Amino acid sequence: MRNIMAIAGKELRSYFASPIAYIIIGFFALPFGVFFYLYLDAFLRQSMQMAQYGGNMNVNQQVIRLVLQNASVIILFVMPMITMRTYAEEKRSGTVELLLTSPVTDLQIIIGKFLGALGLYIAMLLVTLLYVAILFVYGNPEWRPLVAAYLGLLLMGGAFLSIGLFISSTTDNQIVAGIISFVVFLLLWIIGWFAESAGPTIGPLTSYLSITEHFEDFAKGIVDTKHVLYYASLITFGLFLTAKSVDSERWRG
């Protein structure tokens, strides 16, 4: 555990020691803010009209849900930037020799790196909470669906990170790692689009595989164990593949 935390801390510190962390956070928070502004603006106009006719509006469903669904797409673009250097850079610079000759296991290194990346991702999410806080100041949204939605974001992000970590472990070129990760993440997203056209047998399968499909319910405020399980197994699978890749790299030399 101590080793894991040491490595996670080192990862997190190296993100924030370079401009990378700030660029990544900015890359996420800015579009997030734009979506937030647009949806909130539309919502306020509508609710003003509705108020005249005595209707009822829901901030959770009409602002938060829509913003977070869009955020899940931004995440797709940002995640490769977080994971691309994790292993690739260590291999290129030779620091991997330090890690692999220290009394730590491969798994401790992998989990440490994963948690480090997750830490940066959590920092990203925390920044977006500032926007959400505005809603609490000027209105009274329900907090339960909000927690569910952020839990969903966390799980979905974790799944991206663990796959990105694996891809980074297969090369010593961080640009290559970034591009491949991006393509893979994109595929995992758009595979859901084919669900409707794919027919009754393949359709459910493709939508099951789509990483963003499973977020829909979370965005609505529903925590379904089915989706939690999906993300948890994807995370485990990604970490498992990373362990395999690190081990086979060692044998090849």
Place this chain on the structure above:
Amino acid sequence: MIEVQHLTKRYGRVTAVDDVSFRVERGEILGFLGPNGAGKTTTMRILTGYMPASEGRATVAGFDVFEHPLEAKRRTGYLPETPPLYPDMTVREYLDFVARIKGVSSNERRTRVEAVMRRTRVSDMASRHCGKLSKGYRQRVGLAQAILHNPEVLILDEPTAGLDPKQIIETRDLIRGLAGDHTIVLSTHILPEVSQTCQRVVIINKGRVVAVDTPENLTARLQGAETLYVHVDAPGADVTSALAALPGVTRVQPAEMRASGAYEVESERGRDVRRDLARDIVTRGWGLLELRPMRMSLEDVFLQVTTEEPAAAAPESAATPEEAPRA
């Protein structure tokens, strides 16, 4: 303390290390000498558990590096060929991180880091980012990192590479000061480095061990007695005593690790016994398959490895056979 048995490492079709065996006793400094591509780094990477061997085994401080990697790693400090530094971290942050993953307890960490920085003379760079250090300082921080958890065994891959002459002397002093409590293996291309720092030398070339001896003995072997390699086809005959009876021959012994029928024949210094030897073998009706001076191969290696000494005058003069062993 370190035991290497029949170690072989293949990268695909390239055999980088070929059946290497040696031992290092506790407190000893062993020099690992060989030209570029000899397999020094590969051997060290196996010893430190960075990669497994294709064949053979290695134990460090009593632990098999493959079967009990964590125990072995806990007792090993390693300076890789390129110091493994994180450019974004300051020297102090970096050493603190290394102390954590090497298992230095949290109450000792600070004092260890400071002590090691003083010992390797990097204290004045403590707050500098590792990425902004000069090559010499990188090397020293790399060394600091290796000795941080006070390991029993130190594996140093070219610890003086990239240092200026003054730093080379300081580093050699530091390494000599570490011997005794530590068992050290260091690699180098530089012959004088070995004679100044090491008690014993393994010369490796093209993945094979060419010689294992003290620096003094190696030098003596080069300058002293002539050794011939003789391969005869004489099934059943007592070749050893027949050859030993020849005038000028001082010692005959079967060549190690060679085909049967191969012998090493030592003769008095300055006396060429090749003609007598050949005539004798032929008149006995044996087949003379091979006859060549052995010192040449050893010398060749020495020549290759001595051309890199920066302190030596011109590379040409360092490369002459007379100078090479003495340099």
